Ligand SMILES: Nc1ncnc2c1ncn2[C@@H]1O[C@H](COP(=O)(O)OP(=O)(O)OP(=O)(O)O)[C@@H](O)[C@H]1O
């Protein structure tokens with residue numbers, strides 16, 4: 001190619017400031033505008049994505065509210081955006097017809113105990129995997145992680161049999177010596193199942209705490225365990241909060257073991273899930289009560305997330321700690 | 324108050340041997356300084372004494388008790404870390420009182436001790452600052468305060484004054500010495516600063532590459548270094564060396580010859596040897612009376628002058644065509660330190676003498692010292 005050769009026609013076209021008056025369709029014209037002004041395209045895409053996201057996540061919640069405030073007689077009248085009437089009594093009825101608060105308390109207790117258990121065990125494991133060097137660490141870590149890939153159903157049959165067995169040593173602690181119909185029947189399997197995720201989160205956080213700080217704590221008079229809980233855990237607060245909230249929410253929302261490990265009666269530690277489903281009577285389904293119960297059940301989690309959001313965001317995004 | 328003994332301690336990190344077969348006895352109440360080049364194993368030695376790492380071989384005794392398998396908290400030690408290691412989530416008061424609170428001292432006693440420690444390190448009024456809101460030097464002082472409040476048997480201090488400005492460093496140096504005198508605590512100290520090592524220590528332990536080279540009072544290390552390494556490491560600026568051999572009637576090398584009776588000092592003629600002369604022991608010819616036993620006159624010319632304020636480092640070339648390499652002093656160079664008042668300029672021809680009484684002779688092969696005076 002010689003220099004004398006004329007420039008490519010496209011280059012000349014690009015330098016022309018005004019679009020030539022071509023006969024274009026609406027879409028084509030719009031596309032041309034967006035190409036010449038990409039910032040506008042990004043901005044409108046951002047709004048479109050945000051609106052779509054808000055619609056898909058918030059609309060079901062909104063509709064749930066519409067159903068909840070509709071009197072049970074006019075449930076068929078619930079529209080896309082409007083309730084079929086106005087009767088907020090459903091929010092009171094759920095506590096009177098059934099002790100829904102007891103179901104919620106059960107769930108809350110189960111989720112709290114599981115979270116505490118998971119955080120404690122995962123802290124120890126996270127310390128070992130994140131801060132110690134020993135042979136066979138990687139295979140061991142992978143084995144732990146593999147547990148979380150198992151479908152819960154794979155555990156159900158053996159666990160159900162185990163929990164229904166009367167164990168004599170447990171007799172003084174539990175009514176009939178079996179774990180079925182106790183909070184532990186849910187706490188044990190879900191803790192085990194969600195433990196690996198927390199181990200993984202805490203491990204990455206604990207690994208980043210400088211060795212010097214642990215050394216300093218140990219010289220000052222703590223044991224390794226003391227250094228873990230006095231120095232490493234507080235400094236990993238975002239990670240601990242993230243692992244804790246994730247575990248709490250997953251356990252609170254858990255369906256499989258929650259629906260199978262109790263007989264569904266609130267006094268038998270049936271969780272919130274059973275409470276919501278309990279408004280499904282033999283002859284009619286009280287959709288408005290179910291909706292109200294669902295909304296009430298979401299509240300604790302929503303509050304938890306709002307309270308802990310700052311920590312969680314920094315936990316999920318940064319994961320980094322300045323020395 | 325306790326003695327510390329390292330008995331055949333070896334510490335290996337995989338293939339890397341950080342400390343090898345170290346035997347060191349630190350007396351009760353002694354101030355011992357570990358010196359050596361970066362990476363020679365000073366911090367590793369400290370960590371072994373503290374119990375933060377297990378020695379690969381050997382044992383550690385504190386106060387006559389075998390502590391090799393005891394955790395750090397049961398060893399009666401306090402440590403100032405090289406990387407400071409304040410707890411970032413605690414304010415100054417909580418940092419300093421951490422150990423006392425763990426040991427369940429009562430509130431009044433804790434406050435009294437923290438106040439006292441803060442006074443020593445001049446940190447009054449900063450008790451509720453967080454570490455990230457402090458300068459490096461302030462953090463370092465908090466770390467020192469955290470160590471001294473506990474009044475342990477043994478202090479381990481790994482470069483505790485590294486981040487301080489000159490004035491504060493000298494102040495802290497005196498404070499630490501006073502503290503040492505008051506508490507009578509055994510102190511094991513690491514520093515890169517020769518002035519600290521020389522002024523504060525009862526004894527200095529020189530380490531090179533994981534091996535203990537010499538443990539002696541600072542002046543002994545300075546005046547009678549056991550080997551070439553100690554001779555070159557102790558003293559600033561470093562000693563001048565001339566590599567040559569012992570002859571029948573003295574020492575001979577390319578640029579420097581010196582007559583003496585080899586038999587008298589126990590040198591073997593024919594063996595490779597190194598002559599060492601400290602810059603402080605070289606004088607201009609007109610000042611020759613200052614040398615105890617002046618040598619013969621050496622002709623040289625001035626290559627470079629480095630005025631340091633209170634003295635001028637003067638680099639001489641012993642012959643016109645000596646090659647000067649970028650790193651360190653070559654064979655034909657001689658460094659002396661002169662009074663800044665001296666009338667001298669670069670390129671000038673000078674005649675110098677050195678003090679034979681202070682000249683050192685080393686066996687080049689074994690690097691051991693043969694004599695510390697060639698008068
Ligand atoms: N945790 C570790 N793993 C592997 N090697 C290490 C470890 N800690 C120290 N070393 C090695 O051991 C040797 C001695 O290190 P050490 O920290 O004791 O040196 P030092 O004398 O304190 O140096 P400096 O003056 O720079 O602080 C070095 O070569 C270092 O690379």
Ligand SMILES: [Mg+2]
Nearest residue numbers: 365366367405
């Ligand atoms: Mg070090």
